[in-house]
Amino acid sequence: MGQLHELFLKIGPARFRLASTWHRPLEELESLYRDYPALPDQYVDFTVRLEPEKPWRRYIRPSVHISGDYWLPDAAPLPLAQGLLAAEMGMNLQMALGWRRHLLLHASSVEKDGKALLMTGLSGSGKSTLSAMLGEQGWRFMGDEFALLCPITGNIYPFPRLISLKNQAIAAMEDIAPADRFGPMMKATPKGDIRHLIPPIKALHAMEEPAKPALLLFPRFGYEPAVREMGKSEVFVRLTQASTNYVALGQASFEALTGFVDTVPTRAIDFDSGKQVIETIDTLWNEHL
Amino acid sequence: MTRRSVPSAQMLVDLLRDPSNHVPTDGAVWAGLISIARAEALIGTLAHRLINVDVPGQVKPVLEDAIVSAKLARRQALWEAGCARRALANYDGKVILMKGTAYVAAGLEAGSGRSIGDLDIMVARNDLGEVEEMLLDAGWEWVKPDPYDDQYYREYMHELPPLIHRERDRMIDVHHTTLPLTAGPTPDAQAMLDDAVQLDSGLYIMSPEDMICHCAAHLMADGDLAGGLRNLWDMHCLLSHFTSEDPGMWEKLEKRAEQHQLTQAVRRSAWHAHDLYGTKVPSLWQRSEFWSGAFKKRLLARDEYGGEIRKMTRQAFYVRSHWLRMPPVMLTKHLWTKWRKGGAGPR
Numbered sequence: 001m002g003q004l005h006e007l008f009l010k011i012g013p014a015r016f017r018l019a020s021t022w023h024r025p026l027e028e029l030e031s032l033y034r035d036y037p038a039l040p041d042q043y044v045d046f047t048v049r050l051e052p053e054k055p056w057r058r059y060i061r062p063s064v065h066i067s068g069d070y071w072l073p074d075a076a077p078l079p080l081a082q083g084l085l086a087a088e089m090g091m092n093l094q095m096a097l098g099w100r101r102h103l104l105l106h107a108s109s110v111e112k113d114g115k116a117l118l119m120t121g122l123s124g125s126g127k128s129t130l131s132a133m134l135g136e137q138g139w140r141f142m143g144d145e146f147a148l149l150c151p152i153t154g155n156i157y158p159f160p161r162l163i164s165l166k167n168q169a170i171a172a173m174e175d176i177a178p179a180d181r182f183g184p185m186m187k188a189t190p191k192g193d194i195r196h197l198i199p200p201i202k203a204l205h206a207m208e209e210p211a212k213p214a215l216l217l218f219p220r221f222g223y224e225p226a227v228r229e230m231g232k233s234e235v236f237v238r239l240t241q242a243s244t245n246y247v248a249l250g251q252a253s254f255e256a257l258t259g260f261v262d263t264v265p266t267r268a269i270d271f272d273s274g275k276q277v278i279e280t281i282d283t284l285w286n287e288h289l
Numbered sequence: 290m291t292r293r294s295v296p297s298a299q300m301l302v303d304l305l306r307d308p309s310n311h312v313p314t315d316g317a318v319w320a321g322l323i324s325i326a327r328a329e330a331l332i333g334t335l336a337h338r339l340i341n342v343d344v345p346g347q348v349k350p351v352l353e354d355a356i357v358s359a360k361l362a363r364r365q366a367l368w369e370a371g372c373a374r375r376a377l378a379n380y381d382g383k384v385i386l387m388k389g390t391a392y393v394a395a396g397l398e399a400g401s402g403r404s405i406g407d408l409d410i411m412v413a414r415n416d417l418g419e420v421e422e423m424l425l426d427a428g429w430e431w432v433k434p435d436p437y438d439d440q441y442y443r444e445y446m447h448e449l450p451p452l453i454h455r456e457r458d459r460m461i462d463v464h465h466t467t468l469p470l471t472a473g474p475t476p477d478a479q480a481m482l483d484d485a486v487q488l489d490s491g492l493y494i495m496s497p498e499d500m501i502c503h504c505a506a507h508l509m510a511d512g513d514l515a516g517g518l519r520n521l522w523d524m525h526c527l528l529s530h531f532t533s534e535d536p537g538m539w540e541k542l543e544k545r546a547e548q549h550q551l552t553q554a555v556r557r558s559a560w561h562a563h564d565l566y567g568t569k570v571p572s573l574w575q576r577s578e579f580w581s582g583a584f585k586k587r588l589l590a591r592d593e594y595g596g597e598i599r600k601m602t603r604q605a606f607y608v609r610s611h612w613l614r615m616p617p618v619m620l621t622k623h624l625w626t627k628w629r630k631g632g633a634g635p636r
Binding site: 004017019041042043044045047049051067068069070098099100101248249250 | 315316317319320323324327328345347348350351354357358361364594595596
């Protein structure tokens with residue numbers, strides 16, 4: 001494809017090279033990742049490629065095909081206006097399929113006093129929004145998408161990429177986070193409306209600092225408020241499903257996950273308002289420490 | 290002013306060939322090499338080649354990851370082979386492991402760090418029905434729901450339609466020879482079965498000559514050279530290992546290749562292994578041919594991001610792969626059927 005535009009990014013322990021036919025998505029990324037540590041030596045773990053789906057699609061109704069070191073055969077292309085989303089999806093894909101240094105849990109996480117609160121669940125459960133809200137209220141934001149469980153120490157490492165706000169979560173966060181931390185509004189993407197939020201600066205400065213997992217929640221948005229206990233076997237099975245590299249890590253991931261389930265208290269929480277659920281989380285947090 | 294060196298598939302080849310003398314010290318070059326190695330399924334092999342080489346600290350975690358992945362690939366491949374062995378415990382004939390699984394089962398250098406996808410085995414053609422029945426009983430299922438594809442495999446191919454295990458999600462390809470029945474050369478499958486070597490597990494691997502012949506057939510006489518650099522690396526390792534173990538190997542190989550009608554494929558593979566990876570071959574084998582440049586261009590068709598380049602060359606080799614596989618009339622019929630079903634063409 002010839003020479004592409006390049007950008008190098010570091011998010012938590014992972015280093016990326018983004019290579020794009022168009023300058024624009026990288027320009028947007030560069031601006032939103034301005035407070036992240038630089039990667040001057042250009043050593044990376046993964047390359048993400050953003051290229052036209054067909055050669056003429058570089059100029060005519062430009063559409064971005066996401067690929068890279070790891071790729072999915074049937075990934076749908078996105079319009080160039082959503083190039084930023086394409087880049088984020090490309091980086092997530094590299095992590096989901098290629099990361100081997102930690103057990104990857106599809107979970108958000110925040111930290112207080114060196115201890116981590118993890119939230120996992122299906123998309124739409126509210127885990128991402130909750131982590132963003134807690135990140136504005138005294139907690140250290142660690143990540144809204146992946147929590148990295150170290151198989152050796154059992155600690156959680158942050159992956160504080162841009163927070164990907166969807167639909168109603170956008171307005172909710174616009175009320176509490178400063179305007180200069182938001183990216184462009186992307187309407188009607190395949191995932192609904194999306195707007196990226198730069199994590200608080202304190203989260204970026206501490207992106208190498210792990211925390212000991214202390215509480216795991218399975219939130220569910222849109223239900224009558226309730227808190228339920230969960231059996232260890234259910235938690236274990238649901239976490240294997242929430243992990244993208246559980247199988248790829250073999251025995252190491254089995255040991256890490258059984259250790260995690262044995263030591264970390266877990267609750268399922270249903271909620272229908274942000275304010276109320278934060279109180280519930282605070283109560284649970286204080287009960288379990 | 291020095292120009293920034295652009296990572297290429299050639300640089301990856303040089304690094305594999307002679308690791309200690311080609312270690313880059315520039316992060317951007319490594320970024321490209323890693324992408325190319327991943328695209329060519331050679332990252333595990335590269336990591337193994339660099340185990341005792343001084344590489345920049347920033348690259349080490351990537352290489353360590355690749356070693357972990359390769360270790361798991363090896364374990365899973367051997368596990369799958371064991372599952373097939375148990376499923377076929379009551380089968381009297383020989384079950385021969387092929388390609389990656391055979392290399393790791395035999396502890397060959399070609400297996401070090403190698404990625405392994407499907408389990409490939411070979412049995413006698415007359416026993417295919419019995420073997421398929423046993424595998425279906427043990428939980429494998431047909432993948433190809435299309436009756437045309439299914440029939441095509443059964444009539445013209447060198448293997449059964451692929452089967453996938455319903456619980457472990459792993460594929461098995463059951464071969465009865467090494468090239469499609471419609472291809473030009475007809476390898477002597479019976480001779481391969483007769484000379485197979487038994488492992489402690491009770492499974493078999495091919496004799497050294499046959500293993501090399503099969504590798505060459507797979508690389509040069511079948512398919513469009515996708516994954517060619519990896520298959521050529523297999524060839525390099527097999528040739529280096531077996532010819533250093535047995536000085537008479539070249540002569541035996543020459544004879545065996547002729548018996549399998551694979552002389553051209555074996556010579557061509559050996560020449561390219563020699564050309565790219567520095568395999569020691571006798572002077573008689575060191576002759577290039579008119580097409581060598583085209584093959585080399587295709588083998589090295591990656592850009593510095595690991596992307597595919599040289600679309601025309603790739604397309605030409607794709608067409609060649611069909612040409613090799615089928616006589617013209619049959620090819621026309623096949624493409625017509627596939628086109629009506631909406632799905633012929635590379636990738």
